[in-house]
Amino acid sequence: MKYWTLSLRIAFALVAYVMSFILLFYTPVYQEFVYMFSITKVFIITNIIALVIIGIGYKRVLIVESIVCTVFCAPSVLYHSKLVRQIFDIQPAQYLSIQITAFMFLIIAMFLMAAARLERLEKGSEEMLSGGACEADVILIWSNSLKIYSAFFALVLLLCIGLISLGFFAPHITASKQLLIIMMVTGITLIVGSVFFLYGKWVKKH
Amino acid sequence: MPKYISEMSIVFLLMLCGGFLLANNILIIVSVIPLCLLAFGYYLKTSNDVIVKKTISKSRVAVDEGLEVNLKIWINSGIGPIEICDLVPAHFELVSGSNFCVLWKGFEPLEHCLSYTIKCTTSGTYMLKTTLWKSRHVVCNYNIDGMYVNDLSVEVTPRLLQLKKVRGMTAVSSVPLPEGALASMGMTTQEFKEIRQYYFGDPFKSINWKATSRNLLRGNIWPVVNEFEKEGKKTVWIFHDTSRIMAFGSNIKNVKEYSIEAVYSLSEFYLGHNCSVAFHTYGGNNVFIKQGSGKQQLYKILRELMKIKYSGPAVLSPRVHIKNLEESVFSCREFFVGLRPLFVIVTRFCTNNFNEILKGINTMSKYTMLRKGYLPSIMVVNIMGYGLMAENQYEILASNVLEAMNRVISNDIRKNCIWIDWDPTKESLTGALLKQVVAAK
Numbered sequence: 247m248k249y250w251t252l253s254l255r256i257a258f259a260l261v262a263y264v265m266s267f268i269l270l271f272y273t274p275v276y277q278e279f280v281y282m283f284s285i286t287k288v289f290i291i292t293n294i295i296a297l298v299i300i301g302i303g304y305k306r307v308l309i310v311e312s313i314v315c316t317v318f319c320a321p322s323v324l325y326h327s328k329l330v331r332q333i334f335d336i337q338p339a340q341y342l343s344i345q346i347t348a349f350m351f352l353i354i355a356m357f358l359m360a361a362a363r364l365e366r367l368e369k370g371s372e373e374m375l376s377g378g379a380c381e382a383d384v385i386l387i388w389s390n391s392l393k394i395y396s397a398f399f400a401l402v403l404l405l406c407i408g409l410i411s412l413g414f415f416a417p418h419i420t421a422s423k424q425l426l427i428i429m430m431v432t433g434i435t436l437i438v439g440s441v442f443f444l445y446g447k448w449v450k451k452h
Numbered sequence: 453m454p455k456y457i458s459e460m461s462i463v464f465l466l467m468l469c470g471g472f473l474l475a476n477n478i479l480i481i482v483s484v485i486p487l488c489l490l491a492f493g494y495y496l497k498t499s500n501d502v503i504v505k506k507t508i509s510k511s512r513v514a515v516d517e518g519l520e521v522n523l524k525i526w527i528n529s530g531i532g533p534i535e536i537c538d539l540v541p542a543h544f545e546l547v548s549g550s551n552f553c554v555l556w557k558g559f560e561p562l563e564h565c566l567s568y569t570i571k572c573t574t575s576g577t578y579m580l581k582t583t584l585w586k587s588r589h590v591v592c593n594y595n596i597d598g599m600y601v602n603d604l605s606v607e608v609t610p611r612l613l614q615l616k617k618v619r620g621m622t623a624v625s626s627v628p629l630p631e632g633a634l635a636s637m638g639m640t641t642q643e644f645k646e647i648r649q650y651y652f653g654d655p656f657k658s659i660n661w662k663a664t665s666r667n668l669l670r671g672n673i674w675p676v677v678n679e680f681e682k683e684g685k686k687t688v689w690i691f692h693d694t695s696r697i698m699a700f701g702s703n704i705k706n707v708k709e710y711s712i713e714a715v716y717s718l719s720e721f722y723l724g725h726n727c728s729v730a731f732h733t734y735g736g737n738n739v740f741i742k743q744g745s746g747k748q749q750l751y752k753i754l755r756e757l758m759k760i761k762y763s764g765p766a767v768l769s770p771r772v773h774i775k776n777l778e779e780s781v782f783s784c785r786e787f788f789v790g791l792r793p794l795f796v797i798v799t800r801f802c803t804n805n806f807n808e809i810l811k812g813i814n815t816m817s818k819y820t821m822l823r824k825g826y827l828p829s830i831m832v833v834n835i836m837g838y839g840l841m842a843e844n845q846y847e848i849l850a851s852n853v854l855e856a857m858n859r860v861i862s863n864d865i866r867k868n869c870i871w872i873d874w875d876p877t878k879e880s881l882t883g884a885l886l887k888q889v890v891a892a893k
Contacts, residue, residue: 324474328476384554390533390590394496394531410481
């Protein structure tokens, strides 16, 4: 159980790293460096720096990798901000579209979360086994937890894909300015309201 | 858990605010993840509402006797893994089964049985009431700890070390008995005590006519009778050292525990031989049980012994004067009048209590028979504790050296009493007593 959990964690972390690097690759910052040096040199230097940083924090490798991935993703995600585009006056044509970037960023986040979850499950299983628990019970807990967590991931993924689709179709909707403002305010109110509702319930419960 | 809620809420709000401030749709979309975690955390409840019904096979067990504990666990609500641990007091040892289990609670209520056997290594009263549980959330990263309390306790009595009379070529009796058997009640012996005034009910044959006639000349017309000593129960006084010196050894195997076992076994032996036994502690607690006989007296001693386990000198108020052996013997002197009791001291001899034991024995010698050529009726049971802490060969060697040194130091005391060295790691108390008698012969 432990070995294939470790393999899965490594695979998730590696995919997240590769995807975040792809996101970085299609950013003006990286392209500037490519223009200044050569593509191979920049590729090697960037990866070496990232791997050295990950190596330094090898004891908490997943956290360090999450930071590295966030740094890699940041230019690509921020590039799709209207504010940033206006400030730096960047041409959007030659880079990844917002939908692909959003999807990739979402997948990266979810893979990193899944790796962290696997790590926690592994630690929990070890704790239980060292405490004297039956191995069959631990495996049952482990598999059931994974099933529920997969269901959670699927739900979140579907929700986010729905939102990305909405983001894709929304600009094509022709509506009056007032209606757009009303829609925006309603959306913000709904989201923030749901957060405060949940927070309030939590605090009340405990 | 509130920390987890705050963290998720902060992450969500930061992403959302960042998304709106920078007009970034990606950040707004991804902010759904912490929101979903919050929602799942709230609506998908952890396993809780745990009810535990605990039963034990016996409410009183002897040291090293197995005790079966059965738990019936009901989990009525929530979903996810739950760890259940039935707390076992420090001095207990798990013999079979497990007091820990992990369970997966699905959507249906769960019922589970847990049973295990434990044995206690030291005497006392222990509470077996707490069952701890830890429930992990199936999606979010937090746990809920809880406990269920049952009202259960178990009384662990000291082990009774069977002391046997050994009859053989070299030894007749391994355990010394008191020499004196004088008391105010019981059958009349041939030993003259005094002349006293006649009381109604006295047999006529006991009237001392010569003395009565002499008294008549002095004007006293009331007859006088000869009073003889009465045969009563032989008396044993057990002095138990409860000072810090006795707290030597590990949590499970320590001198105090063995001393309790020795006192209990000696009490049982002497009471079984129709003796009257008194019990006194010194150096820590000031427990005193007046001399008595029968099973009731044994139970009284046992009850006090179990209390001694938990009340060391440290818990005593500084105002309470801690009596040493000599003071303890002196304070009981009125009980020794007319008796020649056997004194038993249960202690652990070391250089620190050399003077205390010597003075105590000297004081005891005043109250017990001291015939020329015979040892006084004082028995010292010295529990050799260094071996209890020895784990490897070098430590065993060191403990042997220390014991040998103690033997040399205690030579002066050994001359004045029956000295019994008992190493609980090597031999039984009977063995130690027998060895001593054989050596003396």
